[in-house]
Amino acid sequence: MNHLTDLGLIAETIGRQPTTVVVLPSISLGYLTRRFRPDLDNFEETFLFHLFWLAKSNIELIFIFTEGFDKHLIDHSLYTVAQHLNTKQSSLRSRIQILTVPSSQEGLSASLYQSPQHLEQLATLLNHRQAVISAWQVGHYEISVAQELDCRLLSGNAACAKYDNKSAGRKLAQAAGVATAVGVEDIYSLTCAQKQMSLLAKQAAAGREFILKLNKEDGGSGIGYLKLDQSLNNIEQLTISKNIPKAQFEQQLAVQGAVLEQMIVADVIAVPSIKLFISDSGEAQVLATHDQLEDAEVYLGVHFPANAAYRNELIQQGLKLAKQCCKVGIRGLFSIDFLAKHNPTTGTWQLYFLELNLRASATTHPYFWTKYLTGAQYNNDSGHLEKNGEQFFYNAYEHFQHPLLNTIDTQKIIRACHEQGLSYCRQKQTGVHLHMLSMINAFNRFGATIIGTSQQQIEELSTELNTLIQKLCEQTEGHFSTDEKKPAKKLVL
Numbered sequence: 222m223n224h225l226t227d228l229g230l231i232a233e234t235i236g237r238q239p240t241t242v243v244v245l246p247s248i249s250l251g252y253l254t255r256r257f258r259p260d261l262d263n264f265e266e267t268f269l270f271h272l273f274w275l276a277k278s279n280i281e282l283i284f285i286f287t288e289g290f291d292k293h294l295i296d297h298s299l300y301t302v303a304q305h306l307n308t309k310q311s312s313l314r315s316r317i318q319i320l321t322v323p324s325s326q327e328g329l330s331a332s333l334y335q336s337p338q339h340l341e342q343l344a345t346l347l348n349h350r351q352a353v354i355s356a357w358q359v360g361h362y363e364i365s366v367a368q369e370l371d372c373r374l375l376s377g378n379a380a381c382a383k384y385d386n387k388s389a390g391r392k393l394a395q396a397a398g399v400a401t402a403v404g405v406e407d408i409y410s411l412t413c414a415q416k417q418m419s420l421l422a423k424q425a426a427a428g429r430e431f432i433l434k435l436n437k438e439d440g441g442s443g444i445g446y447l448k449l450d451q452s453l454n455n456i457e458q459l460t461i462s463k464n465i466p467k468a469q470f471e472q473q474l475a476v477q478g479a480v481l482e483q484m485i486v487a488d489v490i491a492v493p494s495i496k497l498f499i500s501d502s503g504e505a506q507v508l509a510t511h512d513q514l515e516d517a518e519v520y521l522g523v524h525f526p527a528n529a530a531y532r533n534e535l536i537q538q539g540l541k542l543a544k545q546c547c548k549v550g551i552r553g554l555f556s557i558d559f560l561a562k563h564n565p566t567t568g569t570w571q572l573y574f575l576e577l578n579l580r581a582s583a584t585t586h587p588y589f590w591t592k593y594l595t596g597a598q599y600n601n602d603s604g605h606l607e608k609n610g611e612q613f614f615y616n617a618y619e620h621f622q623h624p625l626l627n628t629i630d631t632q633k634i635i636r637a638c639h640e641q642g643l644s645y646c647r648q649k650q651t652g653v654h655l656h657m658l659s660m661i662n663a664f665n666r667f668g669a670t671i672i673g674t675s676q677q678q679i680e681e682l683s684t685e686l687n688t689l690i691q692k693l694c695e696q697t698e699g700h701f702s703t704d705e706k707k708p709a710k711k712l713v714l
Contacts, residue, residue, distance in 0.1 A: 238351050239281070243285065244284045246264070247329035250442075251443055252437075265290065268284075282316065283320060283346055288324060294631075301645065334365050334366050343370065358385070363377075377579065378552050380549055381579040384579060388479070393545050397545035400573050401482075402483050404431075406478075406481075411459070411471060415456050417481055418431050430447070431449075431481055431483055431484060432445070436479055440520065441462050445459060445460070446459070489565070490563070491528060491570075492512070494527075494558045494584055495510050495556060496585070499546060509526065513584075514618075521619060522618035524616050527604075534570070535561075538559065556585075557577055558577075558578065560572070584617075621687070629694065635658075638653060651674060655667060655669050656668045
């Protein structure tokens with residue numbers, strides 16, 4: 222039963238009894254990702270779409286955040302939800318509680334589970350009421366927290382924890398008959414990688430350039446780019462993403478293992494993704510398709526829906542893999558990334574499996590904000606979100622940035638969007654929803670989901686938002702002396 226995609230089904234799944242939903246946005250990724258991504262805890266904010274679950278009067282929410290989370294950021298999203306539900310913000314706020322736990326190298330869930338004090342505080346807040354946990358990811362610590370509190374996990378299970386790594390995902394794709402790049406799984410050393418590269422280059426004419434992806438890393442971390450010499454026997458060049466030291470990369474390679482794949486080269490390459498849900502009964506459902514925007518190793522955002530040129534093939538391949546996932550017991554919300562290679566001669570696209578993300582990926586929050594705000598449903602025939610014959614599109618960006626952005630009060634940015642008519646409007650069913658606002662002070666950037674009834678409308682809203690932020694930053698710039706000014710830089714999407 223798809224309790225995440227429809228508010229009515231949430232109530233049906235949870236029941237009519239008063240229920241507390243523990244929202245646990247633990248970004249529990251690999252060691253290198255957590256070590257070299259200082260902004261990772263800020264992504265906890267993306268789970269604020271759960272505020273829409275307060276539309277059901279029998280539901281209360283307990284948000285678990287890392288210490289230092291700005292609780293005032295909830296008010297921005299809560300205001301949007303209250304306006305949409307035509308109810309008082311204070312009424313919704315009375316059904317929300319927040320528990321913060323210390324930051325941990327292992328993630329939010331690990332910190333919670335390893336702290337008897339905070340587990341006891343959470344148990345006290347629950348007060349023996351019926352409770353369920355909605356987690357960003359289901360792994361060892363999420364399962365342990367659920368068992369400790371005698372709560373049910375809403376999305377994901379032990380099978381997700383078992384198969385949520387790159388080698389396991391690639392094997393599932395191959396078992397499903399989904400195309401993968403030339404390569405091999407379960408590489409645990411550079412020596413092993415070198416031998417396999419040499420073998421593949423000689424036997425499969427795979428070329429000299431390969432990519433080595435650590436099993437548990439994400440966000441561009443834990444990637445090694447390798448090139449064989451002319452003899453095809455030795456590694457001529459090794460470049461590691463994010464300037465991660467080679468010693469640490471090799472250490473994690475020995476611990477996690479990795480996938481080794483041939484580099485796919487083409488004049489035009491896209492990175493589409495499909496979001497799916499497998500119900501408890503084993504039924505796979507497509508929720509959305511996206512085209513991901515990337516710059517080198519940096520994820521920038523998504524466009525919905527994916528390019529029509531390969532959208533149907535993306536759905537077919539995604540459902541094939543979902544069927545295989547179902548066979549091994551995987552349940553809940555997940556996404557699959559592909560690489561789409563364009564053939565200029567035939568004009569066709571070839572899809573290759575990239576990665577299976579058995580968790581709430583970066584496409585999750587823009588999808589749910591759009592779905593909940595518009596009330597639209599995914600149409601399997603058209604591949605669009607639709608309501609009353611109207612189709613909805615959205616673009617989500619995580620890199621609206623400017624070097625002076627952290628000099629502007631967050632509330633000023635929110636107010637300016639309201640005053641300029643950019644904020645999402647329930648009557649028009651179009652507009653901008655700001656997110657990742659916790660990034661402003663530390664990283665001079667924020668995100669936004671831009672919703673419209675056409676791509677042209679979305680592009681116009683994007684331009685207006687860009688112009689507004691640029692103007693606010695230019696006004697702020699005048700308050701700095703020449704020495705205090707930071708280097709000028711255009712707003713980047």
